[in-house]
Amino acid sequence: MDQPLAERLRPQNLDEFLGQNKILGEQSLLRKSLENDNVPSMIFWGPPGCGKTSLAHVIRQHTKKAFVALSAVASGVKEVKEVLADARKMKGLFQDTILFIDEIHRFNKGQQDALLGAVEDGTVTLIGATTENPGFEVNSALLSRCQLILFAPLSKEDLRTLIFSALRDHPRGLQLKDVEVEEAVVDKLITQSDGDARFLLNQIEWIGKNLGDRKIIDEKLLEEFQYKKPLRYDKSGEEHYNLISALHKSVRGSDPDAALYWMHRMLQGGEDPRFILRRLMRMSMEDIGLADPNALLLATAAREAYDFMGIPEGLIALDELAVYLSLAPKSNSLELAGMKADSIVKQTGTLPVPRAFRNSVTKVGEKLGYGVDYQYDHDSPGAYSAQEHLPKQLEGTEIYQPKPYGKEKALGERLAQLKQIKREKKQTGK
Known part of the structure; x- marks a missing residue:
């Protein structure tokens, strides 16, 4: 053979x-x-x-x-x-x-x-x-x-050379020197092969050996023989990480078109939609956060909608979520705040809880003054007592720093007002 x-x-x-x-x-x-x-x-x-x-x-x-x-x-x-x-x-x-x-x-x-x-x-x-x-x-x-x-995928020019070499010119090729190939067929073969010379040669061999007495390879003939090359994707390999990274960066970069493209590359490659949903939910917290708190709510709802409806209808929930997250205002303040809090804890260790905030549930606690001097915020003007809740060694430390985007802008203004009240209270001693 x-x-x-x-x-x-x-x-x-x-x-x-x-x-x-x-x-x-x-x-x-x-x-x-x-x-x-x-x-x-x-x-x-x-x-x-x-x-x-x-x-x-x-x-x-x-x-x-x-x-x-x-x-x-x-x-x-x-x-x-x-x-x-x-x-x-x-x-x-x-x-x-x-x-x-x-x-x-x-x-x-x-x-x-x-x-x-x-x-x-x-x-x-x-x-x-x-x-x-x-x-x-x-x-x-x-x-x-x-x-x-x-090694890189073969270029379009290399693949074009390979098509005519295999059909006509190469002494070990098919030697079909009198067969014409429509330009649209050449373009389609190159696109479908996706840089894979072996796939391209297998297609050409299949077509060439079954031409019969036909002397032209046109699009109609191509449809009789050609099958679509599966997308290159490995759910546990590098391409898996490359594509989810591209999706994440597209959402973070507020590019809904790219987000939809990369997400559907993954879906057509066989990725589990729940994996994509988990990552989109992470983006709603990591990259959007309090700039649009509805992002997390929509991510949770999208997961529920997909689980309830399944494929294919449930995939629309992923599309809706990807577009919404892409266009939502962005803030990573929560991630930064969490990282800063972790860093402070590692540096300062187990600082004691101020006595005012300890529950006096035993006689010993009462004798030690647990709960003394605690101010019940609901009894204060504006339901804000302006107490310092951090350990004494950390008083004045800022961990959460809101970004001036979306709904978080209003939260930042609220925080600034509260800090001003606290400063005035310290200055007056009231």
Whole structure:
């Protein structure tokens, strides 16, 4: 059976390699290392179909060292130890070994630990490929022993080149030199592939092998064959954190269009709406707070509405909440106040409660004067006694500092009035 088109078109040398000009440019350190057959241990990190495995294939074609490839999906500690044992034997015969592990993020901690010593003492040069953030998925000890090489999705220009190379020009391609492709089809294939060369080649192969006697690939024909590429999203990986960060910053930045976009990217990627609701509720407190107290009420109501209605109708509650939070006035005064209160407590320890505010519930408390000199605020003018409630060592400390936005502006004015009354009372002694 013929190899798949994506496999047949793997580059055999650096001149055939498509894309990644930033890391493989003529003067790049990585390119010089490859040409000199002196590559270091590396972790290739990038999205699917961007050339990580293809670059490893190029290295395999041109290195004079022994080259062993493993897939973390199909291999375990046993296979790794066998490869390392063989590499030590080869080292004794003055033959170095390159060990390529595809999807290295699928190795657990124990499997990754098995590589540490061999990488450190030079038994093998490790090349690992991963679509997941190595900071999450690769042991820090192993990562510190490797160069991290970042791969980007292929550009539109690279993908356009790949389409016509695969269809017509490449000697290992489909060789359909008399088939025309409508420009709208080219644009759609490029957009749908989302930078993934492998996905694009699989689409082209499927279409090309089933053209029959047709000599043009138009949009109508494309609809017969094409399926939509799933959005790249991992609910437990880096993309999960990237997208929720973008959503949070869009809401904080009062940008409802961006907030809706990032939120629906997550929803279409399969994210649990309740996770998004929890984060939106956090934003209502962290970024809006008392500038609009209704934000938290709406967040709570949105959660209840979603739980009651479910999908799809309940998702409208998320849309309503995201837009409302984006357009609400912003204040982080509550978060700052909480952080300041924590800091003061850590610095000052367990300062005693002033006696006036202690409950005299025992005879001992009465003898010690618990509750004496407490002024009942409801009996004071304006229901405000202007007492100092903090420990004596902290009198006058300001923890909550309102922002002059939204409803919090009125709260700030109220607080300023109360502080003025307190100052006047201290000055007059009344």
